Amino acid sequence: MFHVVDTSVFDRPLLDDLCELTTLVRTVAKSPEGARCLQQLAPTKRAMLYFTQPSTRTFLSMNNACHVLGIRTSEIRNSSVSSEVKGETFEDSIRTFSSYVDLIVMRTPDPGYAARAAALMDSIPRPVPIINAGSGKDQHPTQALLDIYTLERSFEESGGIDGKIIGMMGDLKRGRTVRSLSRLMRHYEGVRVVFIAPDTFEMEPDIRAFMAENDIPFEETGRLHEILPELDAIYVTRIQSEHDVNDESSGVNLAPFTIGTHELGLLKKTAVIMHPLPRGPEIAVEVDQDPRAMYWRQERNGMWMRVALIAKIFDLDQEIRELASRIR
Amino acid sequence: MFHVVDTSVFDRPLLDDLCELTTLVRTVAKSPEGARCLQQLAPTKRAMLYFTQPSTRTFLSMNNACHVLGIRTSEIRNSSVSSEVKGETFEDSIRTFSSYVDLIVMRTPDPGYAARAAALMDSIPRPVPIINAGSGKDQHPTQALLDIYTLERSFEESGGIDGKIIGMMGDLKRGRTVRSLSRLMRHYEGVRVVFIAPDTFEMEPDIRAFMAENDIPFEETGRLHEILPELDAIYVTRIQSEHDVNDESSGVNLAPFTIGTHELGLLKKTAVIMHPLPRGPEIAVEVDQDPRAMYWRQERNGMWMRVALIAKIFDLDQEIRELASRIR
Amino acid sequence: MFHVVDTSVFDRPLLDDLCELTTLVRTVAKSPEGARCLQQLAPTKRAMLYFTQPSTRTFLSMNNACHVLGIRTSEIRNSSVSSEVKGETFEDSIRTFSSYVDLIVMRTPDPGYAARAAALMDSIPRPVPIINAGSGKDQHPTQALLDIYTLERSFEESGGIDGKIIGMMGDLKRGRTVRSLSRLMRHYEGVRVVFIAPDTFEMEPDIRAFMAENDIPFEETGRLHEILPELDAIYVTRIQSEHDVNDESSGVNLAPFTIGTHELGLLKKTAVIMHPLPRGPEIAVEVDQDPRAMYWRQERNGMWMRVALIAKIFDLDQEIRELASRIR
Numbered sequence: 001m002f003h004v005v006d007t008s009v010f011d012r013p014l015l016d017d018l019c020e021l022t023t024l025v026r027t028v029a030k031s032p033e034g035a036r037c038l039q040q041l042a043p044t045k046r047a048m049l050y051f052t053q054p055s056t057r058t059f060l061s062m063n064n065a066c067h068v069l070g071i072r073t074s075e076i077r078n079s080s081v082s083s084e085v086k087g088e089t090f091e092d093s094i095r096t097f098s099s100y101v102d103l104i105v106m107r108t109p110d111p112g113y114a115a116r117a118a119a120l121m122d123s124i125p126r127p128v129p130i131i132n133a134g135s136g137k138d139q140h141p142t143q144a145l146l147d148i149y150t151l152e153r154s155f156e157e158s159g160g161i162d163g164k165i166i167g168m169m170g171d172l173k174r175g176r177t178v179r180s181l182s183r184l185m186r187h188y189e190g191v192r193v194v195f196i197a198p199d200t201f202e203m204e205p206d207i208r209a210f211m212a213e214n215d216i217p218f219e220e221t222g223r224l225h226e227i228l229p230e231l232d233a234i235y236v237t238r239i240q241s242e243h244d245v246n247d248e249s250s251g252v253n254l255a256p257f258t259i260g261t262h263e264l265g266l267l268k269k270t271a272v273i274m275h276p277l278p279r280g281p282e283i284a285v286e287v288d289q290d291p292r293a294m295y296w297r298q299e300r301n302g303m304w305m306r307v308a309l310i311a312k313i314f315d316l317d318q319e320i321r322e323l324a325s326r327i328r
Numbered sequence: 329m330f331h332v333v334d335t336s337v338f339d340r341p342l343l344d345d346l347c348e349l350t351t352l353v354r355t356v357a358k359s360p361e362g363a364r365c366l367q368q369l370a371p372t373k374r375a376m377l378y379f380t381q382p383s384t385r386t387f388l389s390m391n392n393a394c395h396v397l398g399i400r401t402s403e404i405r406n407s408s409v410s411s412e413v414k415g416e417t418f419e420d421s422i423r424t425f426s427s428y429v430d431l432i433v434m435r436t437p438d439p440g441y442a443a444r445a446a447a448l449m450d451s452i453p454r455p456v457p458i459i460n461a462g463s464g465k466d467q468h469p470t471q472a473l474l475d476i477y478t479l480e481r482s483f484e485e486s487g488g489i490d491g492k493i494i495g496m497m498g499d500l501k502r503g504r505t506v507r508s509l510s511r512l513m514r515h516y517e518g519v520r521v522v523f524i525a526p527d528t529f530e531m532e533p534d535i536r537a538f539m540a541e542n543d544i545p546f547e548e549t550g551r552l553h554e555i556l557p558e559l560d561a562i563y564v565t566r567i568q569s570e571h572d573v574n575d576e577s578s579g580v581n582l583a584p585f586t587i588g589t590h591e592l593g594l595l596k597k598t599a600v601i602m603h604p605l606p607r608g609p610e611i612a613v614e615v616d617q618d619p620r621a622m623y624w625r626q627e628r629n630g631m632w633m634r635v636a637l638i639a640k641i642f643d644l645d646q647e648i649r650e651l652a653s654r655i656r
Numbered sequence: 657m658f659h660v661v662d663t664s665v666f667d668r669p670l671l672d673d674l675c676e677l678t679t680l681v682r683t684v685a686k687s688p689e690g691a692r693c694l695q696q697l698a699p700t701k702r703a704m705l706y707f708t709q710p711s712t713r714t715f716l717s718m719n720n721a722c723h724v725l726g727i728r729t730s731e732i733r734n735s736s737v738s739s740e741v742k743g744e745t746f747e748d749s750i751r752t753f754s755s756y757v758d759l760i761v762m763r764t765p766d767p768g769y770a771a772r773a774a775a776l777m778d779s780i781p782r783p784v785p786i787i788n789a790g791s792g793k794d795q796h797p798t799q800a801l802l803d804i805y806t807l808e809r810s811f812e813e814s815g816g817i818d819g820k821i822i823g824m825m826g827d828l829k830r831g832r833t834v835r836s837l838s839r840l841m842r843h844y845e846g847v848r849v850v851f852i853a854p855d856t857f858e859m860e861p862d863i864r865a866f867m868a869e870n871d872i873p874f875e876e877t878g879r880l881h882e883i884l885p886e887l888d889a890i891y892v893t894r895i896q897s898e899h900d901v902n903d904e905s906s907g908v909n910l911a912p913f914t915i916g917t918h919e920l921g922l923l924k925k926t927a928v929i930m931h932p933l934p935r936g937p938e939i940a941v942e943v944d945q946d947p948r949a950m951y952w953r954q955e956r957n958g959m960w961m962r963v964a965l966i967a968k969i970f971d972l973d974q975e976i977r978e979l980a981s982r983i984r
Contacts, residue, residue, distance in 0.1 A: 093934075
């Protein structure tokens with residue numbers, strides 16, 4: 001593994017490996033000595049965070065994941081401070097970043113940029129790995145990874161993701177997290193997916209075709225209350241009204257697609273509620289207190305999963321395994 | 329001590345303790361070996377600086393105070409790069425920050441936000457400490473701390489703050505530093521406070537009532553030259569015209585409330601001139617050369633006091649005492 | 657050497673010394689052990705990057721140069737987040753930065769600011785060094801240094817810069833890099849300079865006078881193809897149309913001042929092509945593949961040269977020499 005541009009780089013062994021590594025990192029980091037050892041793994045590496053689209057969670061979790069490993073970071077979060085204002089091409093800007101650092105983490109509003117950056121790297125004498133931290137509406141592979149990890153951990157004592165029924169609810173049309181997660185479901189056995197959305201925001205045909213081609217059973221419904229008791233996990237997403245072109249969101253009745261105290265009563269005791277955050281009104285704040293609310297833990301898992309991913313890219317996984325066996 | 333939201337957390341023993349710790353940190357930092365040991369106190373801690381209001385001094389001194397202790401920092405200084413643009417609530421944003429770091433330092437334009445952040449932390453399973461770096465017009469507790477430290481150091485050989493006459497001049501109505509400092513005066517014995525301001529900007533009734541209730545003798549005057557020879561310290565503040573609602577500043581004659589070479593002649597040899605900075609015309613640049621001008625040292629003290637405060641929050645004070653006894 | 661405000665601080669021994677130091681730093685950094693030792697040279701130093709003008713390359717190479725030496729950095733890249741919005745003077749802002757850090761790197765849109773900052777530092781009790789990272793249209797001394805280093809390295813086996821014929825092409829009127837580089841040519845023996853520009857953008861009289869006074873032979877031409885076969889180096893620059901006042905750029909035919917595959921055929925086998933970047937259309941992307949295209953290496957050299965410069969300022973050069981003799 002060198003670049004992480006989209007979820008196609010992940011197969012089941014790699015997913016399992018990254019999940020295991022994430023748990024090891026978390027364990028090691030708990031002891032002060034372990035945390036110090038982690039910081040000694042990559043202190044001379046330098047990373048660049050190039051975010052031209054607003055981001056809190058992904059930016060902060062990437063930045064702090066670097067810090068956990070001792071990596072120093074530089075950031076450009078506003079293209080008005082960079083040479084793009086002088087008309088530099090995207091490729092020249094990326095090559096420039098690569099001159100100074102060992103890793104580029106990037107988020108762009110348009111799809112395809114991460115792939116272009118990776119292709120450029122593969123053509124120059126001193127390439128550095130590219131991690132896609134969200135490009136356009138389509139790919140957000142590190143989010144998909146942390147979702148997988150959180151599901152696996154939630155079902156740790158019931159056989160993991162294999163065989164589970166997973167609901168995905170909300171703005172399925174424009175939510176890149178549910179799109180990426182749906183694709184990764186092909187690596188798990190016996191999973192059934194239920195898409196729960198208002199008509200306006202139902203899952204796009206490309207993903208439904210992908211599911212069919214890969215023999216992932218799925219169904220679509222607009223009736224949350226009917227399906228909720230069957231689910232092992234419900235992955236809720238926000239209506240992305242900032243992507244409205246013709247004010248699509250305003251006419252939609254979202255009330256039937258929310259989780260509140262009533263819905264908690266319908267949900268299995270062993271089920272989990274996930275959300276990529278930030279949330280809107282689709283999950284009531286009172287739900288946070290419920291032990292099945294997993295989204296805050298999911299968020300924090302995001303940092304640890306990114307530590308594991310970066311460690312893997314820099315071939316530090318063996319050292320982490322040794323640390324874990326020594327410190328635990 | 330966990331959160332530092334307002335000055336009410338400080339009593340006299342804690343103030344004395346923090347002042348002593350600040351002096352120890354400064355002493356240790358002077359030797360290269362000491363500086364390296366300080367950086368080894370918290371290298372695996374991570375802090376978040378969340379500043380949605382412009383700041384140079386407080387931001388830089390907090391960031392560098394973290395660096396002195398080896399703490400890695402992340403920053404959001406412009407809410408347009410964060411998920412608030414996607415409609416996330418303040419509480420959800422703060423909880424998100426807390427997922428990735430061990431300390432949140434925040435400055436907001438509106439009062440009450442630091443208290444809300446601290447209350448949120450007290451309600452979740454993995455709280456991190458909140459330091460208020462200025463919220464609205466009222467509280468700026470770390471500024472009050474560095475002011476106390478600078479006064480104590482200035483009067484080191486004359487018994488400290490106890491028994492001194494302290495003038496506060498300028499925009500007393502809207503200056504949060506003089507408001508916080510006035511409140512802390514109740515912890516010192518025999519202090520007399522003189523408020524020196526044009527009518528438009530005189531001290532607000534709440535602080536005058538506080539002084540009366542706590543038996544802190546104070547008087548108010550508009551005549552600087554008459555009172556100046558009596559003062560042990562004159563704490564000068566800027567007219568905060570950026571807070572004008574109806575152009576209050578423009579009609580006021582500020583000339584009688586400035587310190588220049590003539591005023592230096594009226595001031596005691598042992599007195600000190602302080603200012604929270606940035607300054608406007610209220611202190612002439614020529615005054616900088618005078619040995620009684622303490623404001624640049626006061627500014628630098630701010631970093632060291634913040635090192636001491638963060639060390640105290642992370643229970644590192646005993647280690648600093650041991651370092652100091654070993655290295656001195 | 658303390659401040660680096662303009663190229664006048666560099667004489668030939670210092671230029672040779674910095675070039676040698678740069679090569680040593682690069683060599684040491686290649687081994688993991690060496691990279692760790694470099695980071696242990698200045699871990700307790702703190703630097704401030706104050707960039708009020710857009711910059712990618714200089715900002716990132718300075719920030720990462722600091723990180724190579726273990727220096728922690730703070731940044732202000734947008735004056736709207738700082739106290740200048742409260743009316744603070746430039747001098748007070750710079751003195752404030754100096755209160756918290758050990759080094760200030762600054763870029764400003766107006767000339768003269770770096771000199772003012774250095775003069776201020778020389779007048780206060782606790783001065784820190786100032787590095788000018790570009791001020792106005794005139795000075796950019798660290799760029800000139802990395803250009804010198806790249807030329808010296810390119811001619812390593814043919815006697816260095818002495819005796820070479822160096823072409824400078826493009827917007828010579830407004831390009832500060834060619835202006836600084838021209839000035840430094842006086843320190844080299846037997847160099848001949850050829851200015852190649854359209855009439856609108858020819859080199860300004862002050863530099864031509866400087867060349868004449870310092871006995872640096874130079875000529876001016878608008879015919880690239882005629883002179884190209886004679887050159888040992890061609891330093892290409894971008895037309896800085898963002899500095900157009902009366903749309904000067906639009907009427908100029910730039911086609912005769914570009915390097916493409918045809919021009920590669922006219923250039924000596926041993927010659928090199930340089931460019932300070934970012935580039936516009938004046939160098940075709942296909943040229944990147946040619947072994948004589950030196951601009952990407954030049955860019956990366958910029959970081960290493962800045963490591964050497966900062967090390968020199970902090971008197972770490974002897975330690976780097978010892979590291980190099982031990983690790984090589």
